[in-house]
Amino acid sequence: MQDFRDAAFHAIRQVLRIDKRVMVLTNDMGAMGLDVLREEYPDHVLNMGIAEQNLMSVAAGLAQTGRVVFVYGISSHMTLRCLEQFRLDVCAMKLPVILLGVGSGLAYGADGPTHHAINDLGAMGSIPGLSILNPADASSTFALVDWAYRQRGPAYVRLDKDAHQPLYDSCLFDWEHGFSTLRRGADLALVSTGMLVHRAVQVADVLASEGIQASVIDVFRIAPMNTEGIRRALQYIPLMVSFEEHAGPGGLGSRMAELIVDTELPIRCHRLMLPERFFLGAATRQWIHEQCGLSLENICQTVRGLIENPIVSSPLKNMAMTGRCEE
């Protein structure tokens, strides 16, 4: 299992071998891959201190001098703390600043809501012209960081903090496509992104053993979404179930619902996501998944219910949170 951050910094090292006009800025955040990079290219790594607003404005200024700037920090801080600087100084100017946010979703689970990135897609997804990438393994992380560098515009790459098993054998996949179909099945499509794609594969395996054939779609590029490609992938499937480690507004399910409406796709649509709450107190990722209907068993149960009974309520609607939650 390879760490997402190692893969991301390895991709930047490859880029730096041929392009010396690349800078990496961080808000005093460490990573082993960053240490390696710093050792090799000390003049290309700049610790900006814990001052994210200025970091983003400086990144914009550096990009204005003809550089591609990678910005690395914890997702929750690097998105919402300096959202306006990123939106106006970087994105409105269409500058090549690539935000590498570590700790997507609930990766920092027990560290509490200050470190949860479960509303970031809603906020960042509302910025015009921003590419949002959400890799599910190290190979796709490497490839998507490279893709972000090559597209020469603003991008946000969500990096999981935990290492996961490889999903993609190599980097030979056409990453421009924006999504991949990892399993093909005619009964339903499981659509997910990031680390939950692994769970989608597990769900498909469990369901297959019960005679239910599920497609598994990894939407690794949330924006701009390959609308036409995904529409085609879903066009002969009767049911789409999306699940994500993100609250509803602006998340993957929200975008899939928009896609289905906008393309007039005749498909049943069911979304599994996090509730719109702050998860105060200590709560591990796994525990929150179980509470919110996102565990392997929860999802299998929901899908069985949907297949057997077309009118089934979402587990979220009946969810009883036992942890401390702010309403």
Added chain:
Amino acid sequence: MNTTLLEWKAAFLRNHILKTALHAGKGHVAPALSWVEIAVTLFYGGHLHFRANEPRWEERDRFILSKGHGCLTLYAMLADLGFIPMSELLTFVKDGSRLAGHPDPDIPGVEVLSGSLGHGLGIGAGYCFGARLDQADWKTFVLLGDGECQEGSVWEAAAFASHHRLKNLLAIVDRNRLGATDFTEGVLQLEPLADRWKAFGWEVCTVDGHSFEELAKAFASFRLEQHDRPVVILANTTKGKGLDFMEDAPTWHHRLPIGPQADNALEFLHNQECQLAQFIQK
């Protein structure tokens, strides 16, 4: 350019700032009037290097109007210098015009989008860091509002620029002592402002922001590069300078005169420009 010529340019700008705003029916006139002498000294006094016929000239100095709401001064000046046609001023804030109520880089001569306060100094610091890496000679000038210095991001940028000794960065604070609705000291105290900048490691120079001589001396000193750190010029100015009813009055931040008051103000500024023009012709 001698002082009379600079005075004439200042009168020209004041006249066109008011004319443009009255034609449009909106605009931040008072915040534009306070930095007229700063603008004239920089752009007409030879302290800022630029080419009007080549706005993206690689070696140009970068000027960032961080207090983007003061853009009427910049627009009038860009028109006079030939960056944009003079007639374009009449399109200010009209549908489809390039000239919005805050400037963006679709306008030749404008480097960055500004209007939300507290962004310009950080962007300018990024420019300077990049220029230093490239061993480029051009410099970056950032004009900040004094009310803008209430933004925390300004001080994040000040700390960064000082830590990295960005001596190619000049900040100018338009210290007109007024924010959007009231005096800065009554809203959120800035003083001792010079000491604050000093404590952040900046070279501080305080000048009369309406004196061409003092401004020119400060800009020339910055160009000499005898300092080893970023420089800030605290320019003491009067908000609404040039129109007596508007000067130092908190209510005029985004308000326009109407009726006879507008007519009189237009006539006054027009006459002032004409008198100086005639004097120069003689």
